[in-house]
Amino acid sequence: MNHDMSLSAGTESLLSTHSVYGAPCWVSLTSRDLKATEEFYSAVLGWRWRPGKLGDAFRIALADGAPVAGIGAVATMWQMAVAWTPYFAVRSADEAASRVQERGGTAAVGPISLPPGRAALLADRDGATFGIWEGALFTDWETWRTSRPAFIRLHTRDAFDAAIFYGEIFDWASGPSGCCEVEYEGDEVVLRSQGDVVARIESGALGSAPDPAVRPHWQVHFAVRDVAACARAAERHGGSVLSVSSDEAVLRDADGAQFTVTARRLAG
Numbered sequence: 001m002n003h004d005m006s007l008s009a010g011t012e013s014l015l016s017t018h019s020v021y022g023a024p025c026w027v028s029l030t031s032r033d034l035k036a037t038e039e040f041y042s043a044v045l046g047w048r049w050r051p052g053k054l055g056d057a058f059r060i061a062l063a064d065g066a067p068v069a070g071i072g073a074v075a076t077m078w079q080m081a082v083a084w085t086p087y088f089a090v091r092s093a094d095e096a097a098s099r100v101q102e103r104g105g106t107a108a109v110g111p112i113s114l115p116p117g118r119a120a121l122l123a124d125r126d127g128a129t130f131g132i133w134e135g136a137l138f139t140d141w142e143t144w145r146t147s148r149p150a151f152i153r154l155h156t157r158d159a160f161d162a163a164i165f166y167g168e169i170f171d172w173a174s175g176p177s178g179c180c181e182v183e184y185e186g187d188e189v190v191l192r193s194q195g196d197v198v199a200r201i202e203s204g205a206l207g208s209a210p211d212p213a214v215r216p217h218w219q220v221h222f223a224v225r226d227v228a229a230c231a232r233a234a235e236r237h238g239g240s241v242l243s244v245s246s247d248e249a250v251l252r253d254a255d256g257a258q259f260t261v262t263a264r265r266l267a268g
Contacts, residue, residue: 022170022180023193025089025137027069027149027220030080031255034059034073036238040253041071044233045222045261068149082255084220085121086152086199087131088170093118096132099169100124124165126156126216149220152199153260156216159203163189166201219250223264230261 031037034057041047041061052058052070061069090096093111097120101107108129110120117135124130156162163182167173172191173182181192191199224230231241231249238254247263 020089020137020193021091022172023089023191023198024086024149024152025133026087026131027084027152028087028131029069029071029084029257030082031071031073031253031257032082033255034071036254037071037073040234040237040239043237044230044239044251044253045224082257083129084218084257084259085129085131086149086218086220087119087133089137090132090134090170093120093132093134096120096134096169097122103165103168105165105169124156124162124216126158126162128154128156128162128216128218130218149222151197151221153219153221154199154201154216155219156201156203159187159189159201162201162203162216219258219260221248221260221262224261225264227261227263 029037038047038049038059042049045061045063047061047063047068048065049059049071050062052060052072057073059071060067061071088096097107097111100122104125106123108121108123111118111132111134112120117133119131119133121129121131154162154166163172167182170180172180180198183190183192187202189201190197191201227244227247227249231244231251234249234251234253235241240252242250242252242258244250248260250258250260252258
């Protein structure tokens with residue numbers, strides 16, 4: 001399991017998770033080689049970097065000057081998986097972590113205090129890893145949403161069951177102002193926050209039997225202007241292209257972390 005807690009590096013906004021609770025609010029990456037990771041994502045996504053607050057192994061990725069992701073070169077030292085992890089905003093990290101465990105999920109790390117908030121790394125019933133964050137957001141949420149990871153997608157064995165699990169954890173579709181809305185579009189469960197698509201859950205046709213071949217995981221999609229250029233840059237800098245079309249490419253970085261680039265006009 002990916003025990004990436006690099007999210008806290010660079011927390012500085014006065015906005016809190018109370019304003020966007022239940023929605024994705026950050027993404028972070030565990031890697032092995034900080035310099036190689038910086039070079040790869042600079043070449044593929046055009047990111048720039050600034051130091052993180054947790055030490056020399058951490059960096060904050062900037063897109064057009066805005067913080068978009070946290071990087072922690074701790075995979076080898078802490079014996080973690082190399083992977084991207086999404087974090088969801090919660091009102092109470094302790095309450096959310098308890099809900100996860102009560103519903104058959106697991107807590108890998110935390111909740112722990114990372115001033116000015118609290119965080120935990122968790123896994124759902126099928127083993128998909130995700131994080132939670134309570135406290136001040138890492139940057140203005142609207143700025144992050146437009147800078148930005150386009151959205152995140154859960155590939156799982158049973159989309160309907162997963163939507164119920166996460167809905168009970170994060171109070172999706174519960175009614176109070178600020179909570180996320182859940183819709184069904186074709187074979188996907190779609191999560192919206194303040195009108196924007198922020199997450200999708202898919203497993204094939206919702207009425208079909210769960211697919212035992214699917215390894216459940218959250219996939220981070222980054223909005224880009226030129227999908228083909230990103231794919232070429234990934235290959236030139238030691239990564240690989242798993243699939244590519246005119247609108248989307250699934251890539252692996254030089255360390256093996258998987259992510260997707262999506263044409264900006266289709267983001268969300």
